[in-house]
Amino acid sequence: MPFEDAFTSFISVLDAIAVGVFAVTGALVASRKEMDIFGFALLGTVTGLGGGTVRDLLLGNLPVFWVKNPTYAAIALTVSAVVFFTAHIPESRYRLLLWLDAVGLSLVCVIGADRGLTANVGGFIAIVMGVITAVFGGIIRDMLGGESPVILRREIYVIPAILGAMAFVAVHSWGAPYSVAAIVGFTLCFTVRGLALYYGWSLPPYKSRPGRKAADVAPQPDPPGDGKETAP
């Protein structure tokens, strides 16, 4: 099926782009912390390769993808170096980055779920793998960079990844070709994440209730939907 083959190649290219986009988000955290070039390289590669690395370890797909195909590692390192030497771009970069990150998120939740299906782990774990691939790079980045992990902020970031991975797995299980399932998953994830970015949606926090100690309840003025956004 030539179209499906071509589509698979197309996805490989997009996968490499997603690695690069996530590496940029890692390198920009290094930039905010005024690190040296090795800090950029560490945070850039960990963010670009981290989610897929955790996924491959859990699935037992070893060696991990960037050891099998060093192009991914080369992309992450190169991107980190480029950001180190060029990060004096205007502030608008930040908004652009959020949208690039949304593209990466949407690609990677589908690709991660597909790796899970290929490893025959069943739909539920395949969805989990899609979500892990999409968000763990960012979690490790934020821990290394001393920032609050993205998953712990009240932003609509994980929901799109879950929805995208679920849609991909569902459409695939209905017998649709890979390309259709991937496009549906990508589109759903990107739409939800894009709406959240555009309208500044955030999630309601956990509300403490009577029965908890007063000392546990810090004042927390953060109404949902207040338009605040944080780096993905």
Place this chain on the structure above:
Amino acid sequence: MPFEDAFTSFISVLDAIAVGVFAVTGALVASRKEMDIFGFALLGTVTGLGGGTVRDLLLGNLPVFWVKNPTYAAIALTVSAVVFFTAHIPESRYRLLLWLDAVGLSLVCVIGADRGLTANVGGFIAIVMGVITAVFGGIIRDMLGGESPVILRREIYVIPAILGAMAFVAVHSWGAPYSVAAIVGFTLCFTVRGLALYYGWSLPPYKSRPGRKAADVAPQPDPPGDGKETAP
């Protein structure tokens, strides 16, 4: 040997319970930090599944246990969601949780050591695997939640896990059936942890001595056995 078969099934049930109990401790850290439901899911699943995941990675038992048997992942996610919606239980929950955690600790140090023996790694590494399974979920939870890792607090928490795993491996090596070794290991671990909880035992800290710089020596009034307890 029907009894041993039944006992193995019984242990599988207890293993699932331990995953759930540890997931509760993770979700309650998310509750203290007022996270959203994805923070609960992340901290709950990482705590419930983390120790066994690290163990399986180190041993090369891949894919990891919860990919092979997704029930564990489903339990951890469900428990985290339940805590998110019901955590407004009274303060007594905290004390109960410490005891539930002691049950989980005692189960998991034995199960982890048994996985090591099954992988033929020898008694020393089997004990190490029991301890890793018992404590690494909590270490990752505390790092993600921004709390001081449980192993770094002056509490009798690791000693019971070491003793339980050692007792299990020793009794097993003497030719006793799995059930006897497991019961001995569990009982020893639970007894020591229970006594530590009941009497508020803690460990003596490292004392600085002459020859160190004064700047290194922060005042540290923390006499052992002062009854202070911290979350497991």
Place this chain on the structure above:
Amino acid sequence: MPFEDAFTSFISVLDAIAVGVFAVTGALVASRKEMDIFGFALLGTVTGLGGGTVRDLLLGNLPVFWVKNPTYAAIALTVSAVVFFTAHIPESRYRLLLWLDAVGLSLVCVIGADRGLTANVGGFIAIVMGVITAVFGGIIRDMLGGESPVILRREIYVIPAILGAMAFVAVHSWGAPYSVAAIVGFTLCFTVRGLALYYGWSLPPYKSRPGRKAADVAPQPDPPGDGKETAP
């Protein structure tokens, strides 16, 4: 080739020494934080074994090296315990430690790259494996100990590891025997790291430039070569 066999045995001994040296650096972080003996054991073993563990996981060399050969784990645990009971040595220990750490770094970047070549991953990834083996133990140590990761400080620490691993891989690819390649790699790494220690070299930080928000630009008086040194 008896000499090469003897050299390989010699390297194994040095590898064990490197594990011990790194374990000392981990245990001394535990000492600065006044942890109990389990904190020493955790930080010591994680630092001593962490880099090689990450490398083995990424390469799929499972179980990891210290599960296959528990001597390494025993060394790391023993060293941590010895530091706990004897760390009241004079301040000069710190300077000595920096030099011991330089020896460990130089050994491990070569050994890690060699493991990569043995796994047939190609020269680029072999160099990456050498660097990961050399620096990841320290990164995990600093994250667990709540210190700024060594790779994020402006010190010449990663460059020597990169140069050593590159030299080893290059000389090896030119057909030189293992012993020659290893000695060249070790010597280059140790020389650069030693010069950096002796002269207090550090790296220029990332300089913000026009176009960034003022709020992003914290004042940062840290001229290169100011002789400041931080713990490796």
